Amino acid sequence: MAPWLFWVVCGIYFLTTLAYLMYVVFGTRHLAQIALYLLLIGFGFHTVSFYHDVISQGYPYLYNQTDALQLVSWVSIILFLILKSKFQFQGAGAYFTPIALIFLVLSTFYNTSYHFEGNILASPWVVIHLFLVFIAFAIFLASMVVGIIFIMMESQVKHKRIRLFFQRLPSLDMLDIIHYRALTVGFIFLSLGILAGSMLSKDIRGVYLSEDPKQIWVLCMWFFFAILLNSHFRSGSRGRKGILLSLIGFASFVILVLVFLSIRHV
Amino acid sequence: MSENHGANMDINFILLGLSHKTAPLEVREKLSIPQDRIADHLRSLNRHNEIREAMILSTCNRTEIYVVSDNVQRAFEILLEKFSQLATHINVDIGPLLYKLEGKEAMRHFFHVTSSLDAMVVGEAQILGQVREAYLLAEGAGSIGSFFHYLAPKAFNVAKKIRTDTEIARHPVSVSYVAVQLAEQIFGDLFDKSVLLIGAGEMTQLAALHFQEKKISQLYLTNRTHERAVELGKEFSAISIPFENFISHMSHVDIVITSTSAESYLIFEKDVLEIMKQRKNKTMFLIDIAVPRNIDPRVNDVSNVYLYDLDDLKGIVDENLIVRQGEAKHAEEIVDKELSGFIQYLRQQSMAPTISQLSKKFEAIRRAEVVKLLSKSLSWTDNQKNAIDEATQAIKNKFLHDPIMTLKTDGIIEEGHRTIDFIKRLFRLEAD
Numbered sequence: 001m002a003p004w005l006f007w008v009v010c011g012i013y014f015l016t017t018l019a020y021l022m023y024v025v026f027g028t029r030h031l032a033q034i035a036l037y038l039l040l041i042g043f044g045f046h047t048v049s050f051y052h053d054v055i056s057q058g059y060p061y062l063y064n065q066t067d068a069l070q071l072v073s074w075v076s077i078i079l080f081l082i083l084k085s086k087f088q089f090q091g092a093g094a095y096f097t098p099i100a101l102i103f104l105v106l107s108t109f110y111n112t113s114y115h116f117e118g119n120i121l122a123s124p125w126v127v128i129h130l131f132l133v134f135i136a137f138a139i140f141l142a143s144m145v146v147g148i149i150f151i152m153m154e155s156q157v158k159h160k161r162i163r164l165f166f167q168r169l170p171s172l173d174m175l176d177i178i179h180y181r182a183l184t185v186g187f188i189f190l191s192l193g194i195l196a197g198s199m200l201s202k203d204i205r206g207v208y209l210s211e212d213p214k215q216i217w218v219l220c221m222w223f224f225f226a227i228l229l230n231s232h233f234r235s236g237s238r239g240r241k242g243i244l245l246s247l248i249g250f251a252s253f254v255i256l257v258l259v260f261l262s263i264r265h266v
Numbered sequence: 267m268s269e270n271h272g273a274n275m276d277i278n279f280i281l282l283g284l285s286h287k288t289a290p291l292e293v294r295e296k297l298s299i300p301q302d303r304i305a306d307h308l309r310s311l312n313r314h315n316e317i318r319e320a321m322i323l324s325t326c327n328r329t330e331i332y333v334v335s336d337n338v339q340r341a342f343e344i345l346l347e348k349f350s351q352l353a354t355h356i357n358v359d360i361g362p363l364l365y366k367l368e369g370k371e372a373m374r375h376f377f378h379v380t381s382s383l384d385a386m387v388v389g390e391a392q393i394l395g396q397v398r399e400a401y402l403l404a405e406g407a408g409s410i411g412s413f414f415h416y417l418a419p420k421a422f423n424v425a426k427k428i429r430t431d432t433e434i435a436r437h438p439v440s441v442s443y444v445a446v447q448l449a450e451q452i453f454g455d456l457f458d459k460s461v462l463l464i465g466a467g468e469m470t471q472l473a474a475l476h477f478q479e480k481k482i483s484q485l486y487l488t489n490r491t492h493e494r495a496v497e498l499g500k501e502f503s504a505i506s507i508p509f510e511n512f513i514s515h516m517s518h519v520d521i522v523i524t525s526t527s528a529e530s531y532l533i534f535e536k537d538v539l540e541i542m543k544q545r546k547n548k549t550m551f552l553i554d555i556a557v558p559r560n561i562d563p564r565v566n567d568v569s570n571v572y573l574y575d576l577d578d579l580k581g582i583v584d585e586n587l588i589v590r591q592g593e594a595k596h597a598e599e600i601v602d603k604e605l606s607g608f609i610q611y612l613r614q615q616s617m618a619p620t621i622s623q624l625s626k627k628f629e630a631i632r633r634a635e636v637v638k639l640l641s642k643s644l645s646w647t648d649n650q651k652n653a654i655d656e657a658t659q660a661i662k663n664k665f666l667h668d669p670i671m672t673l674k675t676d677g678i679i680e681e682g683h684r685t686i687d688f689i690k691r692l693f694r695l696e697a698d
Binding site: 021028029036058157160162170171172173174233236237238239240 | 428433438448450451452453454526545546547548550566569572574578581582607
């Protein structure tokens, strides 16, 4: 992303965040409208520069940390727009826009290009694998944000301390539904990402599953989410406990991504 | 029926009335005018030459008569006579209970009333409908003219603006409505939710009405006296179930409201734990408005179960009342701003005929002089005629521009009808 464009997008996302926060606090609908227009302008610039980056860099896209973080930022905005249009969850802008902004700003700090070992770049699976995993990460992140909003709101309802912002949020049931839907979609992307990863492993190591601690970790995480979703759909695990468990699973995903972002050799 | 006088700024708008702020209930209820009698009262007011337009607003909290008149003093006397007639059968001196307002203050009061800022429960929605009804009644009786046709829609717009731009109406202040709003916050739309009412008290019935407005999927009802449950069930289109086994029905209802006079708990934690297993942990909302309570408070500890008792709901009501009071200040600022705009609009409207007369007079002079000039010679070419016409138009417009702009500005308009009179005398507009 061209530096000036990067700061324009950051500036617009910052203003959008302020507008959404003010909307959540004061409840003025005009503010939500202004925030949405700002967001769409910022997202337009973001998309154009994103497209430009992909085209100008050519293959291999996602070869550095910056690309990965900017992808998460871009997907976060898309997810918010889906939440807004499908669930009328305007207030989510106060959470998702700052997340997109934080990931954009982080992308300037984490800007190291990876050193791809051996003939790894010869395999097309590397980009597919990274793309799917980072999209899964963004969707899981969205699911967790909604889960945290649920926990805060549930605590207010449970302890009868209903305060500010209460009326700008969807119902508890709706938050629970959004959380699990996002978790399910994220899980599908994660599963596809893991499959692409095993194809990559086969290409470069000759085996689908090696003893790489990352692979073992990912598999454990996959089983954890699989059990969690199974218990949700089969036996009705829901509400606070289910969300707390999914947050534990997500923490392991965050650790994995941090490990990946801190290494130089892939 | 009053004539259409236009929104003239020398119209005097006045009000005489009493409300919950000045008169006790026993007086208000005696002075309240039934809806079917209002039209007669309006017609009797309109028979007075001094009354141009009249509207009566009579609710359980206020009886107010709004009038447009050329003679304020006489209009107040007529209104006082009207109130005295209404009060003939009560032994109370109503003079000190009445308030009278005129001009801008009367308009501000009308805006406050319509926006529910003068209500007993600030922000309640009912009053807007009542003012609308009073307006339609007056229109039907032919007692209002153009002034009310300007004022009332403006007041409705202001009320709507206040409801959307402030938090004044978003915080319910009745226990039963707080319960409904909590249910919506927990479940979202209630159209696929079922409700069980345990007990047949007044509060339960009110809650049932509120929930039914939300188009719930099914209402169940139980009562110690089964016949009473059946009777109420018919009234609310609810299914009545035997009191002895209502617990077994709870697994397929989402919201439970209890208000029996039982001396001990009817629902315990162990019951709810069992019910939640059968419901696969689907969320449940329990509202206990009974005193003493019907539900063991430990039920609230069960996951995905939310229990609110009367004190919890009253606590929310009290907080909401405070929020509404705070929002009322913001709403009053909106009223002041909108009122200033409205008064300015009225004043501009009142200047319009004078400005039009002035323009017409100048145009007539210009045309006459152009005709006179052109008749002096037959050798004018079309181009010359057009040039003369355009030049005289331009001179007229430049002469008129400053006076018209000044007339439209606040400074001159503040002077009111005296300015209009002066302009009319200066240019002899009436004479023409």
